Amino acid sequence: MLATLVFSTLAAGALAPAVVRLGFAHTLALLPAGLFVAFLSWWPDVTGGQVVLQQLAWIPSLDVALSLRLDGLSLLFALLITGIGTFIYLYAASYLHGQADLPRFFAFLTLFMGAMLGAVLADDLIALLVFWELTSLTSFLLIGYEPEKPQARRAAQQGLLITVAGGLCLLAGAILLGMAAGSMRITDILVQGPALVAHPMAPAIIVLVALGAFAKSAQAPLHAWLANAMAAPTPVSAFLHSATMVKLGVYLLARLNPALGEHAWWGSLLVPVGLLTMFMGTVLALRASDLKRVLAYSTVVSLGTLVALIGLPHPMAATAMVTFLLAHALYKACLFMVAGIVDHAAGTRDATRLGGLARAMPLTALVAVLAGLSMAGLPPFVGFIGKELIYEAALGGAWWPVGVALLANACMVVVAGVVALRCFFGPAQPVPGTPHDPGLAMWIGPLTLALLGLLFGLVPAWPSLLLGPAASAVAGREVATALSLWHGFTPMLALSALTLALGALALWGWPALRRSMAGWTFVERWGPDLGYDHAIVGLQNVAAWQTRRIQTGSLRRYLGTFFAFTAACLLLTLWARDGLAVVLPRWEEVGPEVALPVLLVLASAMVLRAHSFMAGIVTAGMVGFLVALTFLFRGAPDLAFTQFSVEALAIVILLAIVGRMPFHEVDPRRPGERRRDALAAVAFGVAATLVLLAVVATPFDERLSDYFRITSVPEAYGRNLVNVIIVDFRALDTLGEIAVLALAALAAAAVITSVRARRADDQEAA
Numbered sequence: 193m194l195a196t197l198v199f200s201t202l203a204a205g206a207l208a209p210a211v212v213r214l215g216f217a218h219t220l221a222l223l224p225a226g227l228f229v230a231f232l233s234w235w236p237d238v239t240g241g242q243v244v245l246q247q248l249a250w251i252p253s254l255d256v257a258l259s260l261r262l263d264g265l266s267l268l269f270a271l272l273i274t275g276i277g278t279f280i281y282l283y284a285a286s287y288l289h290g291q292a293d294l295p296r297f298f299a300f301l302t303l304f305m306g307a308m309l310g311a312v313l314a315d316d317l318i319a320l321l322v323f324w325e326l327t328s329l330t331s332f333l334l335i336g337y338e339p340e341k342p343q344a345r346r347a348a349q350q351g352l353l354i355t356v357a358g359g360l361c362l363l364a365g366a367i368l369l370g371m372a373a374g375s376m377r378i379t380d381i382l383v384q385g386p387a388l389v390a391h392p393m394a395p396a397i398i399v400l401v402a403l404g405a406f407a408k409s410a411q412a413p414l415h416a417w418l419a420n421a422m423a424a425p426t427p428v429s430a431f432l433h434s435a436t437m438v439k440l441g442v443y444l445l446a447r448l449n450p451a452l453g454e455h456a457w458w459g460s461l462l463v464p465v466g467l468l469t470m471f472m473g474t475v476l477a478l479r480a481s482d483l484k485r486v487l488a489y490s491t492v493v494s495l496g497t498l499v500a501l502i503g504l505p506h507p508m509a510a511t512a513m514v515t516f517l518l519a520h521a522l523y524k525a526c527l528f529m530v531a532g533i534v535d536h537a538a539g540t541r542d543a544t545r546l547g548g549l550a551r552a553m554p555l556t557a558l559v560a561v562l563a564g565l566s567m568a569g570l571p572p573f574v575g576f577i578g579k580e581l582i583y584e585a586a587l588g589g590a591w592w593p594v595g596v597a598l599l600a601n602a603c604m605v606v607v608a609g610v611v612a613l614r615c616f617f618g619p620a621q622p623v624p625g626t627p628h629d630p631g632l633a634m635w636i637g638p639l640t641l642a643l644l645g646l647l648f649g650l651v652p653a654w655p656s657l658l659l660g661p662a663a664s665a666v667a668g669r670e671v672a673t674a675l676s677l678w679h680g681f682t683p684m685l686a687l688s689a690l691t692l693a694l695g696a697l698a699l700w701g702w703p704a705l706r707r708s709m710a711g712w713t714f715v716e717r718w719g720p721d722l723g724y725d726h727a728i729v730g731l732q733n734v735a736a737w738q739t740r741r742i743q744t745g746s747l748r749r750y751l752g753t754f755f756a757f758t759a760a761c762l763l764l765t766l767w768a769r770d771g772l773a774v775v776l777p778r779w780e781e782v783g784p785e786v787a788l789p790v791l792l793v794l795a796s797a798m799v800l801r802a803h804s805f806m807a808g809i810v811t812a813g814m815v816g817f818l819v820a821l822t823f824l825f826r827g828a829p830d831l832a833f834t835q836f837s838v839e840a841l842a843i844v845i846l847l848a849i850v851g852r853m854p855f856h857e858v859d860p861r862r863p864g865e866r867r868r869d870a871l872a873a874v875a876f877g878v879a880a881t882l883v884l885l886a887v888v889a890t891p892f893d894e895r896l897s898d899y900f901r902i903t904s905v906p907e908a909y910g911r912n913l914v915n916v917i918i919v920d921f922r923a924l925d926t927l928g929e930i931a932v933l934a935l936a937a938l939a940a941a942a943v944i945t946s947v948r949a950r951r952a953d954d955q956e957a958a
Contacts, residue, residue, distance in 0.1 A: 194246045194260040194313055197230055201306035208302045209295030217285035218633060220298055224277035224305060231262075231270045238267045239657050245315065245379065259377055261315035264661025268514060269312040269443055271658070273436050276525050277305050279637025283529055284427035286633040287536060297337055301431070304330035308436050312443055317366040317376045320444075324362065324408075327437050328355040334432060335424040347420040350724060354417045358407020362444075365400030368393050373451075382450050385668065389455045398457045401448060402465075409441030409495045412469040416721035418492055419476070422484040426532025429484055434491055434524035439517065442498045446513065449502055450668025462503025467596045469496025474603040478698070479709040483531040483541040483611060487524065490567075490607040493600045494520045497582060502666070506588035510667035512581035514659045515675065519566060519578040519645065526563040526641040527611055530556060533634060534615060539625030543610050544703070548620030552627035555635055557616040562642035564612025566649070568605045568695065569688060574648040574655065577675050579691070583684040598691060605695020606702060614702070652676055748861075748869070756872040762879035772882060773889035788825065792818045805850045813843040830914060 204223055211220055234244060244262035251257075262270070284301070288294050307330055310323035329352070336348030370376040372391045373384050381388070388394055405411075410418035418438060422429055432438070445462065452458050473492030480486045494516070501513040533556050535541045538549065550557035566575035579601055586593040629635065648655045652675035660673035679685070698705060716722060742753075766772050795814040802808035820835035861869070900913055900921065910916040918926050 193230075194244065194262060195248055195258065197227060198260070198306055198310045198313060201227065201309060202303060205299050205302035205306065208298040212295040212298050217289075217294060217298065218282060220285070220302070221278050221281035223302065224274045224281060227309070228271060228274035228278060231267060231274060234262060234267060235658065238262065238264055238661050241661070243379075247315075250319075256318050256376070257316060258319050259315035259379075260313045260319075261379060262313060263665050264658065264663070265443070265446060265514075265665035266312045268518070268658055268662040269439070270309060272518070272521050273305060273308050273312070276436070276521065276637075276641070277431060279529075279640065280427050280431040280525075282633045283430070283532075283637050284425070286631055287427055287532060288425060293337065297334070297425075300330050300333045300337075301427075304334060304432065304437070308440070311440055315378045317370055317378065317381075320378070321359070321363055321366055324404075324440070325356070325359050327440060328352060328359060328408075331355070331421075331432050331437055334428045335421045337425055337428065338423075341423065343420075344423045347417070347423040351417040351421050354407050354414055354724075358404040358414070358441075360404075361400045361407070362404025365397050365404060368397045368400065372397065378447065381448075382668065385451045385454060388451050394452070394455050395457050398452055398455060398461060401444070401452075402461055405441030405444045406465060406499075407441070408444075409438055409499065410469075410492055411441075411465050411496060411499060412472045412492075413720040413723075415469060415472060415492045416719065416724060419480075419485050419488040420721070422482070422488050426484070426528060426535065429488070430525045430528035430532070433488065434521070434528050438491065438495060439498070439521075442495065442502070442517070445499060445502045446666045449510075449666055453502075453668065459503040459505060463500050463593065466496045466498070466500025466503060467593060469493070469499065470596050470600040472496075474600050475709070475715070477603055477607055478702075478705060479712070479715070481543045481706060483534065483543055483615070484528070486543065486607055486610060487527055487531060490604060491520075491524060493603055494524070497597070497600060500593065501582065501585055504585050504588070504593070506585040507667075508581060508588075509585040510663040510671055511659065511673050512578070512585040513666060514662040515574070515581050515655075516578035518648070518655060518659065519574045522641045522645045522648075523563040523566040523575060526559065526638040526645075527567065527608075529634070529638045530560045530563065531611065533630050533638075534627075536630065536634075537625055537627045538623040540623055543614060544706075545621055545623065546615040547618045548616070549627050550616040551620065553616070553629050555629045555639075557612075559635065559638045559642050560612040560616055562646060563638070564608035566642070566645035567608040567612075569601060569691065571677055572646065572649040574645050574652070576688070577649060577652060577677060579688060580679065580684045583687045587683060594687070598687060598694070601691045602694040602698060605692060606698045609695070609699035610702060613699075649677060752869055752872045755876040759872070759875035759879040762883055763875070766879075766882055766886065771886045773886045775885065775889045788818055788822050792822075806847065809843060809846045809850065813839050816842070830912075 201223065208220055211217070237244065246260045248258040281298075281301070284297070288297060291297075304327060307323050307326035311320060311327060314320035314323055332348045332352040335351055336344050338344045339348075366376075369381065369388075372388055372393050373381045375381065388397075391397075407414050418433055421433055424432075449458075470493050473489050473494075473496060477486055477489035477493065480489055498513055498517060498520075501509050501516070506512075531541060533553075534546065534549065537553065537556075538546065540546065562573075566573035569576045569579035582597055582601070583594070586597045656673050656675045659675070660671060663671040663673050744750075792815060795811060795818055798811040799808055799815065802811055816835060816839035820832045820839065823829075823832035823835060900917060904910055904913055904916045908916045908920040910920070
């Protein structure tokens with residue numbers, strides 16, 4: 193059932209454009225809605241402690257299976273992906289109505305949703321990596337939805353390069369993790385916590401996995417791509433960069449926390465990086481005025497909070513993490529859609545130019561206020577519960593996590609006030625557009641998410657049923673989750689009051705504060721975004737330098753470099769691996785064919801001494817014929833006859849070509865170049881000889897030849913082993929070789945045809 197849901201979603205991506213072209217774009221929301229209901233049907237099983245597992249054969253010969261797992265954590269993410277996705281589909285159908293590329297947009301959006309579901313449900317590291325990279329690819333296509341805009345192209349490229357680079361680190365970490373655990377299944381890995389913590393490769397695994405997660409979840413200093421991705425349409429920002437894709441790295445860290453969380457490097461890496469990300473996001477959010485960028489930087493703050501909570505050892509950290517995850521997804525997706533509505537209606541997203549919109553947009557103002565209050569952490573919203581739990585988890589350690597959390601939560605109050613209060617209340621400001629509330633399809637989603645934030649705060653027992661199993665999956669043990677709005681007069685309540693006071697004070701002075709912080713030019717001058725540009729320019733400069741040094745246009749230099757480099761690698765490997773071995777021949781077994789090596793050496797010397805291309809081609813043909821005779825003496829007549837045919841054709845063709853090409857008969861090389869080429873040739877020959885001697889000295893393993901001999905007749909219906917191997921056992925390899933030859937022949941035919949056509953045109957012109 194799980195695999196059916198994932199692959200049906202991916203298949204629906206191919207059908208989505210046709211549905212949009214028929215004018216039924218809004219009906220596509222039935223897809224995520226149906227998926228939401230399907231996952232919701234597992235709620236009783238998961239809340240009862242059951243873990244749903246499914247395994248399908250994928251690559252049995254390599255012991256790779258498509259394993260899927262549904263527990264509290266993956267169910268929470270699946271419900272967020274499909275639930276918020278339902279409203280995003282409705283919202284996007286109206287927000288982007290009339291655009292020519294709308295079919296393409298929904299195709300990419302549907303593929304992205306399927307990839308996200310596959311990633312959070314994967315119970316196999318290989319499957320997780322496949323879906324992980326698919327989310328990077330589809331997000332690249334969605335961010336670059338308007339490729340005619342340079343800003344969109346740069347943002348899409350930046351997001352792809354950073355997340356794919358992180359994906360390469362994750363690939364290395366997954367390979368090491370699978371080797372250390374002896375299995376690629378996440379279920380098997382999670383039960384080996386103590387053994388993995390004690391494994392010598394554990395530090396490398398933690399660093400590599402964390403780098404992959406940090407890149408995907410925009411942790412400092414890899415956070416610049418998230419804000420730049422706001423160049424994408426608002427539905428993309430609301431879905432990918434607030435509730436789903438940017439939390440995939442958080443999901444991975446939370447999933448592996450039971451296996452790696454006890455290692456000293458885990459908390460020592462996650463907590464500082466998370467706190468640094470919170471601080472950086474706070475500074476950047478207070479400097480911005482564009483509504484989407486303000487919300488994007490506050491998302492960076494939230495992602496840093498989630499990562500830090502995973503690394504904290506406090507018993508309530510897992511509960512705080514999943515509660516804040518839910519609260520953030522609800523209010524942030526809502527506020528992103530509100531920002532899109534404001535931009536759509538008022539014609540601007542600049543918060544400094546907005547004000548008094550509540551008179552013309554009362555419904556949108558109500559939605560913004562509800563979501564803003566949850567973001568600010570005011571009771572009775574679920575955001576207040578999440579903030580209290582964050583403080584409780586932070587209070588169990590040093591003072592500086594509490595200080596950074598206080599600053600970050602105060603920033604949330606400021607951002608909520610800017611989006612929900614300054615834009616909709618106060619004096620009206622002139623705007624380019626005509627503000628008005630949107631249609632039902634655009635406001636139903638934000639309103640529902642905002643009301644859910646209020647409902648979950650008023651009745652916290654309902655989300656507790658889902659958050660309890662999710663927290664247990666993160667902690668790796670049974671966690672009793674009993675959310676409540678009131679815990680009495682506690683230090684957490686005092687910190688919440690201090691947060692509101694600091695946030696209100698900063699909101700009151702926000703215009704002056706923003707202008708002052710906007711003047712901090714060192715943020716741009718030394719920030720990671722400019723560093724990314726310098727890295728790209730540096731990479732291009734290195735590529736240009738390499739091209740100038742390597743692509744000289746000399747075929748002789750290319751071949752000489754290749755042979756010299758290959759010889760060096762072979763010789764170093766033989767020396768380092770103690771592979772030098774020489775087997776003396778048994779002279780009593782040597783027959784008349786002993787003359788062939790002598791003749792081969794003499795023929796090779798004649799090739800070197802040839803003073804013209806004609807003589808060189810003929811003497812090289814003699815070498816080929818002598819090799820064919822060697823095959824014949826060693827009992828391979830079919831191979832020998834093939835070699836005879838190839839050599840004869842090669843000599844004829846080469847002589848025909850040389851006769852028509854303006855080759856110089858005199859060798860143009862200087863003496864130094866000749867010595868260099870001779871040294872490369874001798875080194876390659878010595879290396880090849882030593883490798884061959886090492887192979888001959890190794891005892892022959894007859895298992896493969898026995899297999900071919902035994903299965904040739906019953907399975908391939910052939911008695912000629914060479915033909916059977918080429919046609920049956922190596923059929924794909926042979927097909928590839930034929931394809932290469934066919935392409936080469938087509939290219940040669942095209943060149944010859946173009947030359948003849950040019951000559952005909954020249955003759956007509958003359």
